Amino acid sequence: PLFDADNLKHIKQEMVSPPALPKHEQVAEGDPVVVEVTFFVEEKEMEIAPGVKTWGLTFNGTVPGPLIVVHQDDYVQLTLINAATNTMVHNIDFHAATGAMGGGDISNVAPGEQVTFRFKATKAGVFVYHCAPGGIMVPLHVVSGMNGAIMVLPRDGLKDELGNPVRYDKAFYIAEQDFYIPKDENGNYKEYDSPAEGFPDLITSMKTLLPTHLLFNGKMNALTGDKALEAKVGEKVLFITSQANRDTRIHLIGGHADLVWLGGSFNDAPATNYESWSVVGGSAVAALYQFRQPGTYTYLNHNLIEAILFGAVAQLEVEGD
Amino acid sequence: PLFDADNLKHIKQEMVSPPALPKHEQVAEGDPVVVEVTFFVEEKEMEIAPGVKTWGLTFNGTVPGPLIVVHQDDYVQLTLINAATNTMVHNIDFHAATGAMGGGDISNVAPGEQVTFRFKATKAGVFVYHCAPGGIMVPLHVVSGMNGAIMVLPRDGLKDELGNPVRYDKAFYIAEQDFYIPKDENGNYKEYDSPAEGFPDLITSMKTLLPTHLLFNGKMNALTGDKALEAKVGEKVLFITSQANRDTRIHLIGGHADLVWLGGSFNDAPATNYESWSVVGGSAVAALYQFRQPGTYTYLNHNLIEAILFGAVAQLEVEGD
Amino acid sequence: PLFDADNLKHIKQEMVSPPALPKHEQVAEGDPVVVEVTFFVEEKEMEIAPGVKTWGLTFNGTVPGPLIVVHQDDYVQLTLINAATNTMVHNIDFHAATGAMGGGDISNVAPGEQVTFRFKATKAGVFVYHCAPGGIMVPLHVVSGMNGAIMVLPRDGLKDELGNPVRYDKAFYIAEQDFYIPKDENGNYKEYDSPAEGFPDLITSMKTLLPTHLLFNGKMNALTGDKALEAKVGEKVLFITSQANRDTRIHLIGGHADLVWLGGSFNDAPATNYESWSVVGGSAVAALYQFRQPGTYTYLNHNLIEAILFGAVAQLEVEGD
Ligand SMILES: [Cu+2]
Ligand SMILES: [Cu+2]
Ligand SMILES: [Cu+2]
Ligand SMILES: [Cu+2]
Ligand SMILES: [Cu+2]
Ligand SMILES: [Cu+2]
Ligand code: NA
Ligand code: NA
Ligand code: NA
Ligand code: NA
Ligand code: NA
Ligand code: NA
Ligand SMILES: [Zn+2]
Ligand SMILES: [Zn+2]
Ligand SMILES: [Zn+2]
Ligand SMILES: [Zn+2]
Ligand SMILES: [Zn+2]
Ligand SMILES: [Zn+2]
Ligand SMILES: [Zn+2]
Ligand SMILES: [Zn+2]
Ligand SMILES: [Zn+2]
Numbered sequence: 001p002l003f004d005a006d007n008l009k010h011i012k013q014e015m016v017s018p019p020a021l022p023k024h025e026q027v028a029e030g031d032p033v034v035v036e037v038t039f040f041v042e043e044k045e046m047e048i049a050p051g052v053k054t055w056g057l058t059f060n061g062t063v064p065g066p067l068i069v070v071h072q073d074d075y076v077q078l079t080l081i082n083a084a085t086n087t088m089v090h091n092i093d094f095h096a097a098t099g100a101m102g103g104g105d106i107s108n109v110a111p112g113e114q115v116t117f118r119f120k121a122t123k124a125g126v127f128v129y130h131c132a133p134g135g136i137m138v139p140l141h142v143v144s145g146m147n148g149a150i151m152v153l154p155r156d157g158l159k160d161e162l163g164n165p166v167r168y169d170k171a172f173y174i175a176e177q178d179f180y181i182p183k184d185e186n187g188n189y190k191e192y193d194s195p196a197e198g199f200p201d202l203i204t205s206m207k208t209l210l211p212t213h214l215l216f217n218g219k220m221n222a223l224t225g226d227k228a229l230e231a232k233v234g235e236k237v238l239f240i241t242s243q244a245n246r247d248t249r250i251h252l253i254g255g256h257a258d259l260v261w262l263g264g265s266f267n268d269a270p271a272t273n274y275e276s277w278s279v280v281g282g283s284a285v286a287a288l289y290q291f292r293q294p295g296t297y298t299y300l301n302h303n304l305i306e307a308i309l310f311g312a313v314a315q316l317e318v319e320g321d
Numbered sequence: 322p323l324f325d326a327d328n329l330k331h332i333k334q335e336m337v338s339p340p341a342l343p344k345h346e347q348v349a350e351g352d353p354v355v356v357e358v359t360f361f362v363e364e365k366e367m368e369i370a371p372g373v374k375t376w377g378l379t380f381n382g383t384v385p386g387p388l389i390v391v392h393q394d395d396y397v398q399l400t401l402i403n404a405a406t407n408t409m410v411h412n413i414d415f416h417a418a419t420g421a422m423g424g425g426d427i428s429n430v431a432p433g434e435q436v437t438f439r440f441k442a443t444k445a446g447v448f449v450y451h452c453a454p455g456g457i458m459v460p461l462h463v464v465s466g467m468n469g470a471i472m473v474l475p476r477d478g479l480k481d482e483l484g485n486p487v488r489y490d491k492a493f494y495i496a497e498q499d500f501y502i503p504k505d506e507n508g509n510y511k512e513y514d515s516p517a518e519g520f521p522d523l524i525t526s527m528k529t530l531l532p533t534h535l536l537f538n539g540k541m542n543a544l545t546g547d548k549a550l551e552a553k554v555g556e557k558v559l560f561i562t563s564q565a566n567r568d569t570r571i572h573l574i575g576g577h578a579d580l581v582w583l584g585g586s587f588n589d590a591p592a593t594n595y596e597s598w599s600v601v602g603g604s605a606v607a608a609l610y611q612f613r614q615p616g617t618y619t620y621l622n623h624n625l626i627e628a629i630l631f632g633a634v635a636q637l638e639v640e641g642d
Numbered sequence: 643p644l645f646d647a648d649n650l651k652h653i654k655q656e657m658v659s660p661p662a663l664p665k666h667e668q669v670a671e672g673d674p675v676v677v678e679v680t681f682f683v684e685e686k687e688m689e690i691a692p693g694v695k696t697w698g699l700t701f702n703g704t705v706p707g708p709l710i711v712v713h714q715d716d717y718v719q720l721t722l723i724n725a726a727t728n729t730m731v732h733n734i735d736f737h738a739a740t741g742a743m744g745g746g747d748i749s750n751v752a753p754g755e756q757v758t759f760r761f762k763a764t765k766a767g768v769f770v771y772h773c774a775p776g777g778i779m780v781p782l783h784v785v786s787g788m789n790g791a792i793m794v795l796p797r798d799g800l801k802d803e804l805g806n807p808v809r810y811d812k813a814f815y816i817a818e819q820d821f822y823i824p825k826d827e828n829g830n831y832k833e834y835d836s837p838a839e840g841f842p843d844l845i846t847s848m849k850t851l852l853p854t855h856l857l858f859n860g861k862m863n864a865l866t867g868d869k870a871l872e873a874k875v876g877e878k879v880l881f882i883t884s885q886a887n888r889d890t891r892i893h894l895i896g897g898h899a900d901l902v903w904l905g906g907s908f909n910d911a912p913a914t915n916y917e918s919w920s921v922v923g924g925s926a927v928a929a930l931y932q933f934r935q936p937g938t939y940t941y942l943n944h945n946l947i948e949a950i951l952f953g954a955v956a957q958l959e960v961e962g963d
Contacts, residue, residue, distance in 0.1 A: 093574065095572070095577075095596035095597070096596075097575070098575065098576065098577075098613050098614060099575050099576075099613060099614030099615075099616055100575060100614065100616060101574050101575045101616070101617070101618075101619070102574055102575050104574070105616065105617075123577060123594040124594070125594055125596070127596050128596060128597075132574070135629060136629055136630070138625050138628075138629055139625035139626045139628075139629050139630065142625050143625075143626070161910070203630070206626045206630060207626070207630055208531070209531055209626060209627070210531075210850070210851055210852075244625075245623070245624055245625050245626065246624055247568065247570060247599075247624075247889065249889060249922035249923050249924060249925070251737070251924045253735065253743050253744055253746070253774070254739070254740065254741050254742060254743045254744050255740065255741075256737075256740075256765060260905075262592070263581075263592055263594075263595040263596070263597075263598060264595070264596060265592060265593055265594045265595060267593045267594045268482070268592050268593055268594075271904070271905055271907060271910050272907055272909045272910055273765040273766070273767055273905075273907045273909045273910075274905040274906075274907060274925075275737035275738075275767070275769050275770060275905070275906060275924065275925050275926075276737070276770075276905075276922050276923070276924035276925040277905060277922070278599065278889075278920065278922050280570035280597050280598070280599050280623070281570050281597070281623050281624045281625075282570060282572045282596065282597035282623025282624075282625075283570070283595075283596050283597040283623070284596075292740050292741060293740060293741030293742065294741075295741055295742060295743070295747065296743070296747075297743075298743070302887070302922070302923050302924025302925075303887055303888055303889075303923045303924075304780050304781035304784050304785075304886075304887050304923075304924075305781045305785070305848045305849070305851060305887065306851070307780075307781075308777065308778055308780055308781050309778070309781065309845070309848060309849055414895065416893070416898075416917035416918070417917075418896070419896065419897065419898075419934050419935060420896050420897075420934060420935030420936075420937055421896060421935065421937060422895050422896045422937070422938070422939075422940070423895055423896050425895070426937065426938075444898060444915040445915070446915055446917070448917050449917060449918075453895070456950060457950055457951070459946050459949075459950055460946035460947045460949075460950050460951065463946050464946075464947070524951070527947045527951060528947070528951055529852070530852055530947060530948070531852075565946075566944070566945055566946050566947065567945055568889065568891060568920075568945075583913070584902075584913055584915075584916040584917070584918075584919060585916070585917060586913060586914055586915045586916060588914045588915045589803070589913050589914055589915075599920065601891035601918050601919070601920050601944070602891050602918070602944050602945045602946075603891060603893045603917065603918035603944025603945075603946075604891070604916075604917050604918040604944070605917075
């Protein structure tokens with residue numbers, strides 16, 4: 001069935017780092033296209049909090065990986081490149097795809113290899129993708145940061161709870177990552193010379209089911225202070241949040257979800273006026289808020305312990321009057 | 322009010338072991354009936370994972386107990402038989418029932434006794450049932466496996482999000498059970514000569530709120546490999562999942578919930594196109610997917626640590642082209 | 643924009659202790675009003691379970707604080723009084739408010755001070771409020787009990803899933819509070835001479851993410867036995883439950899949610915016939931049940947370990963025939 005796509009127009013989508021989204025139209029122009037995306041696997045040491053280093057397994061060097069944006073019935077043609085300098089086999093499972101383990105079955109690449117495959121984005125919504133190289137490697141790679149999301153917009157754009165068109169002025173992709181960094185007998189975070197060296201301890205740490213860090217966009221304070229997000233009074237801002245592994249609950253201090261597409265489905269009417277909304281492990285959810293007042297806003301996991309002590313907090317500066 | 326049921330036709334429903342469902346019609350034929358069901362309590366030692374034994378408290382010898390299927394406004398007439406060889410008082414609380422603690426108040430049976438009671442299934446949906454013998458015995462029996470679910474179909478069958486009839490070609494009942502198996506000082510799982518002997522340790526273990534196992538249908542790998550579920554391309558498969566105690570989040574790798582009846586309510590329009598869906602502790606949820614492609618699919622708790630390290634995984638083999 | 647409110651009628655709402663609600667009309671009479679509410683901060687030692695004492699930080703001396711009831715488009719004019727005998731700065735963040743960190747930015751009061759501010763209740767639903775004095779103080783104050791909820795009714799009252807008016811005969815406010823009481827090396831709960839003295843240990847305890855108590859209305863057995871709630875057969879009872887910090891899942895043994903406003907939004911059609919419903923951390927949810935049969939009912943967190951071993955249980959006695 002994918003051969004049908006050969007006659008379609010091909011478009012390259014340049015990936016950008018979260019919280020930014022790639023350039024895209026909210027309403028599709030013309031027929032479905034093939035959206036070509038390239039992901040480079042990067043295994044890299046990351047300092048996720050002051051003095052806390054871990055081996056990140058990443059798509060394109062960021063946790064989460066880049067947000068892909070397409071329209072329903074477009075095809076995604078993904079090229080996954082695993083540099084020879086990496087040490088592990090990786091792949092990618094798209095929750096937006098159908099069959100073949102979401103692509104996991106046809107995208108395994110050893111270091112030095114690359115693979116290209118295509119899937120049709122048949123369902124509109126926001127969906128997680130992640131590395132899923134089989135068995136215990138699945139949670140190990142996912143909690144090492146190897147996950148992201150795709151937004152599949154309806155061809156005619158988003159609609160509110162009454163079925164009327166709704167457009168956003170700005171959009172941010174904010175993912176929560178649960179880390180389980182192993183500690184030594186003195187309670188100090190351990191470091192390793194390679195991802196594989198750390199895996200036995202990481203398995204032990206994951207078994208506690210208790211994360212050591214819950215970080216928005218991969219690093220403590222990645223989106224606060226100087227790096228706070230920005231918006232203007234009157235703007236409708238779309239917030240896309242994914243959590244690839246563990247349940248979270250999102251709240252915007254001083255704001256609300258005017259609209260929230262529960263479960264991430266753009267095929268269902270959004271719920272309205274939520275104070276806090278669930279993002280279950282293995283899902284992405286989108287919420288829209290129109291800012292009414294200037295000031296500082298906080299976007300957080302409203303388990304306040306997880307927000308403040310584990311790091312799941314972002315800030316927005318909203319200008320205007 | 323239950324006397325009204327005396328003039329209704331009585332039907333016996335033969336229980337079968339999960340993941341199978343008893344024989345049933347999707348659309349009710351004629352007037353409401355009294356569906357007679359017999360549950361035998363079995364207290365039995367079970368090996369839930371290699372080398373891990375626990376005292377299972379079960380309805381009909383399986384974890385979960387059998388799925389009952391009726392139509393809205395049918396009566397369920399349940400006979401609960403507690404063999405003299407058992408050691409404990411048990412009962413049954415149906416979340417589908419009204420009043421009398423869901424039946425818990427009128428179904429207590431000591432070993433060697435049996436009880437029969439009736440309730441009208443007034444609400445359409447999938448609902449948990451479980452043993453609830455009071456106080457601390459409630460969680461002890463539930464986390465020892467004594468729970469299951471009932472599906473109460475609308476008399477005219479299921480409907481999709483637009484209100485159109487939808488029929489399934491096949492249905493599976495997959496429950497997640499959280500176990501809290503006590504360990505000795507060396508970290509080895511302990512065994513006991515009777516359920517009661519293990520309860521003090523089990524209380525201590527439950528207090529951690531951290532399960533040792535999260536198993537689909539009562540046993541590690543109960544539904545994988547040789548025992549994978551089977552379906553064909555084009556089939557609409559209904560998946561009913563219950564979790565009697567602890568929140569879970571379900572995902573079908575390579576597929577979706579085309580339809581998911583959140584909260585298990587068949588009275589509400591289903592949500593569509595979910596990648597992962599919540600099943601909160603003490604609830605059952607139904608999701609339908611039409612398989613488009615052949616291959617292996619994985620049905621799992623998408624906390625990937627809970628899936629891979631704790632056992633919450635099933636597989637499906639889908640044939641066709 | 644708040645100046646607009648100066649010409650509106652002002653009404654004082656007398657606060658009452660949960661589970662009671664203040665006197666209110668279900669359908670608004672006339673134009674929007676300014677509802678004046680006074681909250682007294684009380685820092686007080688509380689015995690939350692036999693032999694377990696902790697420093698409660700409270701609004702009006704109860705955990706949760708009082709439920710406020712207004713109608714959509716009313717203004718809430720809150721006076722927050724921090725007695726000179728208290729030891730800490732407090733404030734209040736209303737999830738029902740817009741901007742200014744939900745009011746947190748404009749309501750900080752040191753001991754001996756008071757503040758009055760106003761917000762317009764633009765969105766209909768049930769919403770959490772809580773103290774949010776910044777940084778680590780936020781979870782410390784919230785898990786010390788400093789939270790409650792407001793109900794913002796639609797001006798024309800509640801509607802069922804079909805859009806028809808629905809009225810309740812009685813309403814109860816039941817909040818679940820997660821406590822993290824520190825223990826000494828012998829496993830005994832510790833006591834402190836002031837809130838601040840206990841905070842270092844409380845931070846350590848919160849970091850476990852594992853509560854020691856999950857209590858309805860602030861105290862073990864606050865709503866059971868002699869203190870069980872009361873209703874009559876035929877009555878429609880509205881249950882408002884908030885959890886300011888941690889996810890819970892609510893069930894009514896022997897009953898259901900005939901209607902449940904998920905996420906607490908009265909702007910969305912309620913879901914129907916839920917057996918158990920999610921209340922994510924940082925949210926309030928309302929559910930309505932019409933009692934059909936007399937007897938004892940139990941309203942609980944359906945993680946049965948959390949209900950029975952951690953305390954999240956209430957009872958209702960329903961009279962009639
Ligand atoms: Cu990977
Ligand atoms: Cu996945
Ligand atoms: Cu039992
Ligand atoms: Cu129950
Ligand atoms: Cu406070
Ligand atoms: Cu809050
Ligand atoms: Na989603
Ligand atoms: Na739909
Ligand atoms: Na259900
Ligand atoms: Na309905
Ligand atoms: Na709410
Ligand atoms: Na609405
Ligand atoms: Zn191309
Ligand atoms: Zn990988
Ligand atoms: Zn999927
Ligand atoms: Zn009969
Ligand atoms: Zn039992
Ligand atoms: Zn029930
Ligand atoms: Zn006044
Ligand atoms: Zn305070
Ligand atoms: Zn808010």
